[in-house]
Amino acid sequence: MTAGKFEIKAYPEMWKDLDMDVERFDKMRLMLGDIYEKTYLSQKNRPSGMAYFDNMIAEIHGGRIKELLAAKKEGKPVIGTFCVYIPEEIVLAAGGVCVGLCGGSQGSVPDAEKILPRNICPMVKSAFGFKAGRICPYFQAVDLVYGETTCDAKKKTWEILDNMVSTYVMEIPQMKKQTDQDMWLAEVKEFKTKVESLAGKEVMLEELNRAVKTMNNKRKALQRINMLRHTNPTPISGKDVLLIEQIAFYDEPVRFTEKVGELCDELEQRIQDGVAVPGKNAARVMVAGVPMALPNWKLHNLVEGAGAVIVNEESCIGTRYYKDLMDEDGEDIETILQNLTRRYMQIDCSCFTPNNERIDQVLKEYRESDAHGIIHYSLQFCHTYNVEEIRIREACEKENIPYMFIESDYSPEDVGQLQTRVEAFLEQISG
């Protein structure tokens, strides 16, 4: 693919069938294509295995949607998600599909602000705006949106979203005591019943075990690529890994796992051959904090544009999604569901209190990724991450880890100021 040619493919007929605002959406499609080309295709020395992921973006509003619609036709439930706290194994076991919904664009925020208050987080606004404006084919295609109660902005928005698309809300505990775990197990069982009714069939042991393996394999592939990028000098840009992590939420899991595996083989070869992206002396930055939903590439773009490289994302687009595996080969469904609950309770989202595990995890990942400093990234009005930032900062100060906090949204307004801050941080860590 040469520069100047990249275009996200158009499927106007299909979009019309999905009751979308085709005209507006088409403009957004062209814009996204431009941004993608500038952000991604202009990178030098990309691994050739990225071609698959470029194509996933080219087909983001078409090819993948077709697959979802085909699954629906076969009666398989298609569930839109926002959070890594969805028990995907259950959906897979029922033959269904999980797709992460986008919430990383400024373009849909005004649609949301017509209804929602302005001072809530941009992720919630962006996601909601995609539905309100009928400008996301995924939102239009899903049978159900899975919502969770991890923050107030989300949990109250689901009530309003439910008027536009059926929204199922699962209660996520905010502590990790035994009573909370029991409660979540009950929630998981209820969710299983819901998925079964959508699928029109019961989830069987064998299918559930297979789904557990599928998800484990996908997480292992992501762990592998993350481990490879930790190599110094790194064989792949942080932007590219972020993209793969974003695509992880909507691609078909078995195919995705295979493609990530192929890319990892290539990266191993690159490491052997000494092929690195970027230069040897590039500053290595780890990002921690809130997830970056597609197409939020703002911070990565700034950091890598300034000559540094991002070597880890401690976030739900990142390690929080794949660091924990599940026990395989459960003997009965009850045991598997208990294992599942235990696995999900290891997620260290800032909605939990206390959340010391996350502090330890950040420090551990910092060491593992051989980074030179940490940028804690948060979204405006995300109270849990913004407050937890204080504890992360204290932990970094104690360990003498160069640290910077950035709170932003999706608008381009603060890019100049952020650029100065990012560059100054890089000057600081490169001495």
Place this chain on the structure above:
Amino acid sequence: MYVGVDLGSRTIKVVAFQDGRMVDYKIEESGFAPHEQAREMLTDYKADQIVATGYGRHLAREHFADDVITEIKAHGIGIHAVLPQVTTIVDVGGQDSKVITLNGKGQVSNFQMNDKCAAGTGRFLEIMAASLAYPLVEFGPAALDSDQEVQINSMCTVFAESEVISMKNRGAPRQHIARAVHSSVADRILAMLNRIGFDKYVAFSGGVANNPCIVSMIRGKLVGVQVAVPENPSIIGALGASIEAAKLGESQA
């Protein structure tokens, strides 16, 4: 000869540096095409190395500069050169305000910048001066004259401006309002200082350090701290850039 250029949002500063000291400087308004303006200002010098800093640094690199550093690093180097004992710098410029801490070697160890908004910056002072019909140079002295201040509650420039207008309409004396405006900027700066922490020696650089009222308010509130203002606070960033240019040049020689 080594030259540092600071392309700020309001003014361009150029410092020429030779044999370990500053030999010349210039300050001009940024105008419409800052990089051309800057290039114009550079014609007097035969520069071996040019380092740019400030808002327009990348534009300068595209056109004439050999390298760029951020304002944060530039002010750190500049202040360390003129006031070596200083470990904390308050730099209030046209567009943004920063607090920078230095380690013993004069390297940046931490910094904070204001958020997206203009509160606590030179821009805020400018807007308020205009709405009170003061020329900028008279704004600080007028506020200093007042012995009383009315309270401005809003930190947001837009809301603060309407507060100022309604105070005017209620007949509050102009210099009392001016004092309130200054006090709100000083409070912002103090909040940043408290957030980042500071030692006994604080330096004030950037254009707003020319404002006597802000400086005296900061001094008044930092008990036991020595607040120094360099002779020409506006050029500290350009000075830092020129020293960086010298370092670059010497490492290449």
